[in-house]
Amino acid sequence: MTTTTTAPDLATVIGHELPYLRRYARALTGSQDSGDTYAAATLEAILEDRSVFDTDASPRTALFRVFHLIWQSSGAPVSGDESGLAAAAQAHLAKLTPNTREALLLNTIEDFSTAEIAEIMQTDEDEVAHLVKIARQEMEDSISGRILVIEDEAIIAMDLQSIVSDMGHAITGVARTRDDAVKLAQQEKPDLVLADIQLADNSSGIDAVRDILEAHGNLPVIFITAFPERLLTGERPEPAFLISKPYGEEQVRSAVSQAMFFSSTGPLHG
CATH class of the missing domain: 1.20.140.160 (PhyR, sigma-like (SL) domain)
Incomplete structure (x- = not known):
């Protein structure tokens, strides 16, 4: 038994x-x-x-x-x-x-x-x-660079900007929608993308990242989501860097440092 x-x-x-x-x-x-x-x-x-x-x-x-x-x-x-x-x-x-x-x-x-x-x-x-x-x-200390934030909640976006700026990184812009994210990436290519999954107009941060990667090649990407298990199913290419909501400052600092350090991730191709 x-x-x-x-x-x-x-x-x-x-x-x-x-x-x-x-x-x-x-x-x-x-x-x-x-x-x-x-x-x-x-x-x-x-x-x-x-x-x-x-x-x-x-x-x-x-x-x-x-x-x-x-x-x-x-x-x-x-x-x-x-x-x-x-x-x-x-x-x-x-x-x-x-x-x-x-x-x-x-x-x-x-x-x-x-x-x-x-x-x-x-x-x-x-x-x-x-x-x-x-x-x-x-x-x-290893790497600093330019970060694009894709986040539709203003308070969270401000918090993320504050954290990564304190780390010595530059913010290329904050996008609230998929289209805004693509436009900002065209204006200034980021070294890293920090993206929420669900955006203001019901567009997808995943789709925004796909568009950016297609235009600019492979970039390190960190996804932020309240439902990490939905992106870790093993059924499709998935992000190497993922932060769960609600997040802590040290989680963001660690993930950003890791992603910038590797300078190449393979999130959600194809």
Whole structure:
């Protein structure tokens, strides 16, 4: 009886957390394909040996801990197969202090506590705090540029402008609709697009981003949405960088630093 109920329960809890593991993996690697490969390897490891999934921890912590073990065992590799902007980003990634980005993302994007991160990374809380501090400095100091904000709510748009301006980035404009976004991108090509999904005239931030990418080539993109699971289904190309509403300042800072750092994302092509 126990055997028949354990498997569905484990599948259910993992299924609930999987979209967030995939979000983390993509932000960590800067690639949908690479991130999903590591997420899939995590699931395969659990299926092969249930003991790696620590039932004494929360399901979310246990799942991310298995991911981290796989990521570390692979050497947290930097791909040599990229070219252009992606190659430059990966070369820069190799110079970062080990484990700093993992700690930063777990804290600011996935909202794990310092104690939970210590459990995931198998270290102590002081070391986690140190890693997060280093990561913030290294990521924010690495690149600055021009950011286009696509957001129809004035207060949120002002908040986003304030956050990214304080980071040293320039704002090329704020668009409330798809057409406005395309026009602003034509006037001044941004280095990064920060886009809400639902816009003022019921147009789509996703469509606006597609239009901009078709006109200007590959740019790093961050989507903001109250429903992240709708963009993390595995059924189509998806964003590597995603912020959930309501967001915190540190989430925005971390995502912007990550996206600018990689300088190439593959959101929602085709």
